[in-house]
Amino acid sequence: MAFQGAHHFTIGVNGTVAQTFSSQDPVSVLRSARAVEAAHTSKTASYAPKCHPGTRAKVAGDIVAWAVAAGLVVPTNDGPRPTSILWLHGPAGSGKTCIIREVAECLSDLRLLAETYFFSNRISGLNSEKPFMATVAHQLLGTMPEAKRTILKAVADNITIFGESLETQMVQLIVNPLVEIGEAGSGAKRILVVDGFDECMINERAHLLQVPRLLTATTPSLLLIIASRPEFDIRTAFDNYAYRSITYPLRLQEYDExxxxxxxxxxxxxxxxxxxxxxxxxxxxxxxxxxxxxxxxxxxxxxxxxxxxxxxxxxxxxxxxxxxxxxxxxxxAQGAAASTVNPLAPLDELYTMILHSPEGDVALIKRILHSLPRLQGMRSSHFRTTTFFDDLFGLEHGATNMALCDLHALVEVSPKYGIVPHHATLHDFLSNQARSKDLFQPRLETFLDLACACVRNLESWARNPTEYLLVQQYARHNILDILDWLLSLLFLSRDSNPFELPQDLLGFDARLVWRCSLVSSDTSNARCVGGLGQVDALVSGFKSLVSTFAFLSIHWGPSQKAHDRTAVVPRYIKTDFKKKKKKKKKKKSEGSSGFCRLLDSIPMNFS
Known part of the structure; x- marks a missing residue:
């Protein structure tokens, strides 16, 4: 068509064409399309928290040094390599925004700052990509006056530009002016600082993630500093070769603060x-x-x-x-009831928001995070890998990784260290029902889950003795301790209505642990290779567990008080089990003989 791409004209009723000019000033158009509060000089920024004097100095200094050196500060065997993007990533609540504000102020003083943009899901409009290019272009008018003519001409020539694609805005308002400055010989390196990338709406983020690479590829005079949580889509983008080759990643956890x-x-x-x-x-x-x-x-x-x-x-x-x-x-006070006033409410809100990710499997997340503290005492990090959790709980390989893929702001998942929480207070939060609500899981339930998982893995080994996996090693080494915890928690439980013991435990042949020990290759560190006495202790322990549940179910009603349980039952079961576990013999007292006869009368599944 003859008029395709044309503008500033009208077609009259009789078909005549008349040229027209918009009465809108391009500066006014630019101002109306920008997000004022996204800049580091906004009123919101003046009230925002700042780094406490003397804190975060090392990481802020490293970022500024990278900018001053124009991206040539990454040490390699062959010397520094050129980069054009610095990605600062760290867990939730680690102070990334405070650091970036301080860096922006420092770069502004050094006259290296081109523009800033602070995404935020707490301020209306700042969680969208829509005002991004207009805000950046408006700041360029002040920081790089030589680009002003080209930017305003682009807006004047296309008043509706902010209704067009992000790429079109980028090319006409950012790329073309900066390229023109570079060709004129005044293209010194300038820095674009973007914070809170993860706070942009998820449906727009994939689109926005293409911008940094396109900007740096087309404008050599521009460097980018980006800060965000390590969300799955952002991690994936920066792990792509197109980004990896030009990006200097800074991991905030590596700075001891x-x-x-x-x-x-x-x-x-x-x-x-x-x-x-x-x-x-x-x-x-x-x-x-x-x-x-x-x-x-x-x-x-x-x-x-x-x-x-x-x-x-x-x-x-x-x-x-x-x-x-x-x-x-x-x-x-882990697990204790919270008072009516929760002084840690802001922290709890953050944890609750992240752990309830839109597509997250909350049940599996609870299962993993509540089991994790019970595995952190293991000397090898192999017992905390996502593959180990998949095998332990009988999940499809990759299920644990998928469950945690949106939680990297709270936990680190690495091949070297396994699953490691970033915050020590996360376990406190999960252990307190009043704080974590639907994310809470009683310790008794966690240990029952682990005991059943150990039983299933040992029985799996019995069906296929030629295969001895890491989870079976864990099950053999830890089943006694888990059982001891179960008995202890049962005695101390405040629930006067004991729930049914899982069938996995009722039908388990505890002698499998001994058989597993005989064929194990890691005898130097074996918990259970100590003779048949250990097996007797384990069998006795399982008998005690089954007996205790049966006794409580038969003889105690809803009105039974928890302290009565600890007064009677441990006298035989818990004490006897612990003594057998330590290979110590002790005569049963006459006072407990009636209780022993009651236990002996309950049918067992052990020979």
Whole structure:
């Protein structure tokens, strides 16, 4: 068509063509399309948290050094390689945005900053790609005045440009002006800083992820600094060769920030001691070394816990000592009921949001995360890999990886270290029913699940003795301890209605552990290669477990109190089981003979 691509004209009723000009000023069009609050100079940014003095200095310095060196700071065997993108990634609550704001200020002072954009799902409109190019282009008018004429001409020539594709906007408003500057010989390296990439809407993120590569490929004078959580789609994009070859990844967890956590907590505590209306009642040594050590350990190098603690304690209408005690009591009392006021509510909201990912399998996530602390005592990280969890629970290979793929903001999944939580407070959260709600799982249920998994794997080995897998090694080594935990938790359970023992445990032949030990090649570290006495202890332990469940089911109704259980049952079962496990002989007292006869009368599945 003759008029295809044409603009600034109208067609009259009689077919005449008249040229027209928009009355809109291109600067006004640009301003109306941008997101004011996305820039690092916005009013929102002026109230945003900043890095505490002396904290995050190393990582911020490394990022600025990369920018100053124009991307040539990545050490390799052959010397530094050129890169055009720096990707800073780290867990939720680790302070990425504070770091990026500080970096942006520093680059602005060095006259290296071209533009900034801070995505956010907490401010309306900042979780969308729509205002991205307009905001970047508007900032270029001030940071690179030599690009102003080209940018405004592109807007004047196409007033509807912000209704067109992101690629079209990028080429006309960013690429063309910067290329023109480079051809004129004034193309010094400038930095585009983008924070919160993961907070852009998921349906737009795949599209937006193409922009950094296209920008750096077409404009050599532009470098990009991107910060985000390591979400699955972002990790996948940066792991692609097209990105990997031009990207310098910075992993925030590699920077030890425990001293920064300590410095922040001590400085803020001192400020509260000096300025609080009740400062006369606050001891000079408050909060004390023990409390600071606890908070630093629970912080795991992140700042969301310390900042939550200080916000809660810094209340002029309440006594800081009492407020801090609320938090430390909550952190120390795993599994205890929470008080009516939860000082860690902001932290809990973050965990709840991430763990309820839109397509996540919450049941499997609970199963994995509640079992993980029971495996962290194992000396080898092989017992914490995703493949191990797949084999342990009889899942399809890859199921654990898929369940955790959207949780990398909370847990690291690596071939070397297995599954490792980023936050020490995650286990505290999951162990407290009042805080974690539907994500809570009683310890008794977790140990029952592990016991059944061990039984299934040992029975699988019995059907195919030529194959001895890592999970069968784990089952053989740990079944005694798991059983002991089950008995202990059963005695201490507050539930007066014992649930039915799983069939996997009722029908298990405990002598399989001994047979598994005989053919095992790792006898140097075998728990159960100690003679038939160990097998007797295991068989006795399973008998005690089955007997206990049967006894409670038959003789105790809903009104039975939990403390009565611990007063009677352990007198025989728990004590006898532990003694047999330690290969110690002890005569049964006459007082327990009636109870023993009751247990003996219950049918067993052991010969």
């Amino acid at each position: 425990r001293s920064g956590n300590r410095s922040y907590l001590c400085d803020e505590s001192w400020r509260i001691r000096e300025s609080h209306p009740a400062k006369a009642s606050i001891p000079p040594s408050w909060p004390g070394e023990e409390v600071v050590d606890l908070l630093v350990w629970k912080s795991s190098g992140c700042y969301i816990l310390p900042s939550t603690v200080i916000r809660h304690v810094d209340n002029p209408r309440r006594i800081p000592v009492a407020l801090l005690r609320e938090i430390t009591d909550l952190l120390r």
